[in-house]
Amino acid sequence: MQVPKPIKKEKKKKRKASEYTIALQNADANFSLFIRLRAKTENNLRCVTCNNLTEFGTSNCQAGHYVSRKLHKYRFDERNVNIQCYACNIANYGALISYADFIKRKYGKETLEELDNYYKDWRHGKIIAKRYNIEELKSIELKYDNKIKELKND
Numbered sequence: 001m002q003v004p005k006p007i008k009k010e011k012k013k014k015r016k017a018s019e020y021t022i023a024l025q026n027a028d029a030n031f032s033l034f035i036r037l038r039a040k041t042e043n044n045l046r047c048v049t050c051n052n053l054t055e056f057g058t059s060n061c062q063a064g065h066y067v068s069r070k071l072h073k074y075r076f077d078e079r080n081v082n083i084q085c086y087a088c089n090i091a092n093y094g095a096l097i098s099y100a101d102f103i104k105r106k107y108g109k110e111t112l113e114e115l116d117n118y119y120k121d122w123r124h125g126k127i128i129a130k131r132y133n134i135e136e137l138k139s140i141e142l143k144y145d146n147k148i149k150e151l152k153n154d
């Protein structure tokens with residue numbers, strides 16, 4: 001009797017992250033760390049939308065975007081990204097109503113309108129969101145590398 005050959009399982013090939021994805025991740029990582037260090041330096045690690053205190057270096061201390069990260073124009077805008085707790089940023093999808101209040105208080109009505117209008121125009125197909133290219137992402141990564149070093153030296 002012939003022993004049936006074991007069926008070879010096809011190995012799932014792990015797709016290597018593209019150079020673009022890596023550049024985006026690196027820029028994101030540095031920018032996020034900068035936002036959190038900025039808050040730590042200012043001794044204000046409260047979630048901007050629920051006011052609960054977060055702890056630096058934990059998953060409850062996040063750099064939350066008001067206008068979605070999908071829109072690169074504001075992905076690395078220091079007004080658009082602020083401390084949020086996990087519940088507000090993830091579970092509550094950014095708690096955008098409170099977030100709008102915060103932006104208005106902290107950066108003014110014009111900033112809030114600028115961000116809201118850009119998002120609305122994009123939603124309505126009036127603008128196409130430009131994406132950063134690899135070179136631009138690398139220079140953002142470097143810019144925030146330097147800003148992180150400055151904050152750490154203070």
Ligand SMILES: [Zn+2]
Nearest residue numbers: 047050085088
């Ligand atoms: Zn919160």
